[in-house]
Amino acid sequence: MANFDQDAAATKSSAGRSLSDLLVAVVSAPFVFIVGILVWVRQQLPKDRKAVGTDLDGTVWNFFSDAFFPGMQEAVPTLARKLFCRLGKQQHCNIHVGPAEMDVISKALGVVIERRGTHDWPWLIEESALWQDPKYRELWASYAEFRREMVEPFWRAVDRTRHKYLRLFPEVAESFDALHAHGKKIYALSDAPAYNASRKVVETNLAHRLDALYALDTPEPTDWNLTEEEKEFGRQRIKDVFAELPCKLVILPVHYEKPNPEGFFKLMTDNGLRPQDVIYVGDSLKKDGGVAANVRQKFLKDDSSNAGFCQRVYARIYNRQVAEVAFLWAEYGTYLPTVVRKMVEVHFHPTRTHLAPNTVKYPKMAARISNWSLVLGFINNRIKLQEVHLNPSAHSQPVEGSGH
Numbered sequence: 001m002a003n004f005d006q007d008a009a010a011t012k013s014s015a016g017r018s019l020s021d022l023l024v025a026v027v028s029a030p031f032v033f034i035v036g037i038l039v040w041v042r043q044q045l046p047k048d049r050k051a052v053g054t055d056l057d058g059t060v061w062n063f064f065s066d067a068f069f070p071g072m073q074e075a076v077p078t079l080a081r082k083l084f085c086r087l088g089k090q091q092h093c094n095i096h097v098g099p100a101e102m103d104v105i106s107k108a109l110g111v112v113i114e115r116r117g118t119h120d121w122p123w124l125i126e127e128s129a130l131w132q133d134p135k136y137r138e139l140w141a142s143y144a145e146f147r148r149e150m151v152e153p154f155w156r157a158v159d160r161t162r163h164k165y166l167r168l169f170p171e172v173a174e175s176f177d178a179l180h181a182h183g184k185k186i187y188a189l190s191d192a193p194a195y196n197a198s199r200k201v202v203e204t205n206l207a208h209r210l211d212a213l214y215a216l217d218t219p220e221p222t223d224w225n226l227t228e229e230e231k232e233f234g235r236q237r238i239k240d241v242f243a244e245l246p247c248k249l250v251i252l253p254v255h256y257e258k259p260n261p262e263g264f265f266k267l268m269t270d271n272g273l274r275p276q277d278v279i280y281v282g283d284s285l286k287k288d289g290g291v292a293a294n295v296r297q298k299f300l301k302d303d304s305s306n307a308g309f310c311q312r313v314y315a316r317i318y319n320r321q322v323a324e325v326a327f328l329w330a331e332y333g334t335y336l337p338t339v340v341r342k343m344v345e346v347h348f349h350p351t352r353t354h355l356a357p358n359t360v361k362y363p364k365m366a367a368r369i370s371n372w373s374l375v376l377g378f379i380n381n382r383i384k385l386q387e388v389h390l391n392p393s394a395h396s397q398p399v400e401g402s403g404h
Contacts (some may be wrong), residue, residue: 003219009120013041013371014134014371019153023150031082033129033242037164037313042205043186049276049277049326049378050184050277051184051185051187051211051271051277051278052179052185052186052278052279052280052282052375052379053185053187053189053264053267053272053277053279053280053281054186054187054188054189054201055188055189055190055281055282055287056190056192056201057190057191058283058284058330058334059169059283059288059333059372060168060169060172060206060331061166061167061200061204062333062336063119063200064336064344065140065336066165066166066167066335067120067161067162067165067200068344069162069339069343070161070164070165070224070345071157071158072106072343073161074157074160074161075157075158076105078157079105079130079151079153080097080101080102080104081093081094081095082150083101083105083130083136083150084097085105085140086140087139103347106347106348107347107348108128109130109348110347110348110350111128112127112128113348114349114350115127117191118191118192118193118196118216119348120192120196121193122193122195122217122218122233122235123224123230124154124238125150125151125154126151126224126226126231126234126243127221127251128222129148131143131146131150131230132224141283141364143227143229144229147233152233155233155237162203163200166200166203167204168204169332171371171372172206172372173206173209174378176206177209179375179376179379184379185271187210187211187213187214187267188201188210188212188213188214188215188282189214189215189258189291190214190215190216190256191215191257192215192251193215193216193218194213194215194216194217194218194251195218195237195238195241196241197213197215198241198245201239202244202245206244207245207247208246208247211247211248212247212248212250212267212271213245213247213248213249213250214250214263214266214267215249215250215251216252216253216254216256217251217252219254222233225228250266250267250270252266257287258284258287258288259287259288259289259291259293259294260291260294261291261292261295264280264291264295264325265295275295275325276325278326279326279327279375279378279379280292280325280326280328281328281330281331281369281372281375282327282330283330283331283332284332285329286370288329289327290329291325291327292325292326295325296325327380328367328375329367329368329370330368331369331370332370332371380384
């Protein structure tokens with residue numbers, strides 16, 4: 001009997017709470033509606049953005065056309081000639097190497113690029129089949145000889161051509177200076193290894209224009225049986241760069257690679273920013289656009305399941321406003337000559353034999369821009385932000401593959 005009375009009391013109490021929640025919802029509905037209208041009106045007004053976040057490769061410079069392509073044009077034939085001279089047991093030769101011989105080099109490097117997710121892996125040559133395959137390793141008396149004949153010439157060609165040809169896109173430097181003149185902060189968020197991103201911002205005279213650079217760590221390989229001697233050259237490449245970097249550097253864990261939004265959250269937390277304070281510029285709809293979309297999703301996530309009806313509705317409306325990250329698609333950075341695309345997507349891909357169409361679906365963006373100077377219009381409120389949904393499947397997106 002006592003249990004029956006307790007169940008009846010519990011049922012009555014539950015019904016009372018439901019009725020109370022319903023009455024609160026009805027009474028509060030006009031208030032919630034008015035708040036929603038006010039928030040919507042506020043969203044339509046131009047926003048005063050405090051900072052710009054920017055990608056680097058493909059956004060402030062053309063990494064593939066101006067650095068990777070000329071570097072590989074010089075380095076690959078050099079390595080192919082040295083390798084096939086050894087295979088032919090000729091110590092002093094100047095043999096002609098054709099596409100087949102050069103593909104041996106590029107495919108071997110492409111396997112490592114695909115596995116490591118970057119074209120700038122410091123141990124690229126050591127981890128490739130050029131050293132790991134016994135039939136090639138036996139061509140060299142020691143690693144010291146392999147380093148002298150293959151590793152060092154490769155990276156010299158890469159560094160020399162990058163320093164010679166890599167330049168900022170038009171109006172990038174002037175736009176950065178103008179933003180600083182208006183009191184805005186500029187932060188770079190890159191998927192490139194921190195050591196290489198640092199080298200490029202220094203060589204392009206961009207480092208002193210950045211308030212901070214956020215880029216990925218380059219942990220020494222533990223999943224490959226490289227000796228300390230074989231790791232040393234890559235270690236030194238990393239150490240040589242950081243000493244000369246004039247701006248703040250924040251090294252992010254490798255798993256923060258975009259579109260993971262954690263790097264963006266780290267940037268905001270470090271600098272006291274909210275999503276609505278920042279415009280983010282990037283060329284990759286999948287990676288950079290994905291960051292903006294994932295930031296929005298995290299802020300919209302409603303995990304307050306025990307909150308009342310009105311609190312949930314208000315949180316939903318309010319969070320939609322604070323979660324807005326204005327993503328500007330740097331469309332200009334996606335257009336590459338066919339010969340460059342073919343090198344990146346075919347020759348340096350471990351298995352691909354032809355250019356593949358892009359069929360990935362992409363997130364929304366604030367706008368697409370044809371040059372970096374258009375960012376000024378958005379951050380100074382001269383142009384109203386409007387989200388548009390584009391279907392860029394007809395455009396080439398080679399940077400959607402392995403990282404830079």
